[in-house]
Amino acid sequence: MENMVRTEGGELWADDTGGDGLPLVLLHPGIADSRVWDGVAPSFAERYRVIRYDSRGYGRSPAPTTKYSLAADLRAVLDHFEVPRAVLAGSSMGGATAISLALDDPARVAALALLVPGITGHPGLEMPELMARIGELAKAGDMDGLLALALKSWAAAGTPPDTEAAELVRAAIPAWFTTYGHQQEDPPAYPRLGELAMPCTLLLGEQDMPRTVRCNEDMAAAIPGCRLVRRADCDHLPTLRAPDAVRDLVLELYARVD
Numbered sequence: 001m002e003n004m005v006r007t008e009g010g011e012l013w014a015d016d017t018g019g020d021g022l023p024l025v026l027l028h029p030g031i032a033d034s035r036v037w038d039g040v041a042p043s044f045a046e047r048y049r050v051i052r053y054d055s056r057g058y059g060r061s062p063a064p065t066t067k068y069s070l071a072a073d074l075r076a077v078l079d080h081f082e083v084p085r086a087v088l089a090g091s092s093m094g095g096a097t098a099i100s101l102a103l104d105d106p107a108r109v110a111a112l113a114l115l116v117p118g119i120t121g122h123p124g125l126e127m128p129e130l131m132a133r134i135g136e137l138a139k140a141g142d143m144d145g146l147l148a149l150a151l152k153s154w155a156a157a158g159t160p161p162d163t164e165a166a167e168l169v170r171a172a173i174p175a176w177f178t179t180y181g182h183q184q185e186d187p188p189a190y191p192r193l194g195e196l197a198m199p200c201t202l203l204l205g206e207q208d209m210p211r212t213v214r215c216n217e218d219m220a221a222a223i224p225g226c227r228l229v230r231r232a233d234c235d236h237l238p239t240l241r242a243p244d245a246v247r248d249l250v251l252e253l254y255a256r257v258d
Helices: 041-045 070-080 093-104 128-139 143-154 163-178 190-195 210-222 243-255
Strands: 002-007 010-016 024-027 050-053 086-091 109-115 200-205 227-231
Touching: 002 070, 010 070, 024 041, 024 070, 024 093, 041 050, 041 243, 070 093, 086 093, 086 243, 093 109, 093 190, 109 243, 128 143, 143 163, 190 210, 200 210, 200 243, 227 243
Parallel strands: 024 050, 024 086, 086 109, 109 200, 200 227
Antiparallel strands: 002 010, 010 050
């Protein structure tokens, strides 16, 4: 069932399959919207209540007009659907959001499935040269150049024309600019990873950007009991590159939930 979820100063498009049991909430990366889960969401819905949504400015969610926090928006989605506790599966930006909520409100997070996750507070993820180039292409209005740069940076495992990845990334690019100045970064989470006590699995894509690979290795080492899964066939879009592995990862994680 599709819903528009009211948040502080805005709203989000969300979908809830309904059903009983511990819900699974799917959080998309910053280079795609919630459609990035299309290849695995149906298999999850056969077993679980599945909730997914588009962050502000992405997909079917309006662009922000006020300051907002990704973790606060996630909490608003859980509140809207009256979910007291859930398994969170977050990819990249979505992984960072899931970790932030897990640290801020651990009782609401039963387990974490982190796919090539980002995180606040890790200096190794800063990309000044890439961000500068993105800015140059944006000022020039070069959408094709932006798409080519994004695919080279985050979708290295794809085979040209890599149509599915290209369509998702092209649709996400406008959100990089409509959210600028509105999205407020959540507090640094990397120094607090040792506080996470729920089951956690982290999937690392070996064809991802080297700085992301290093960060993901650091994260897995810092999270108590974290299971690290390395995929040689994955870049920054594991739900496209290895959907069966993502499905199995989540199934295994559910088996570890108390």
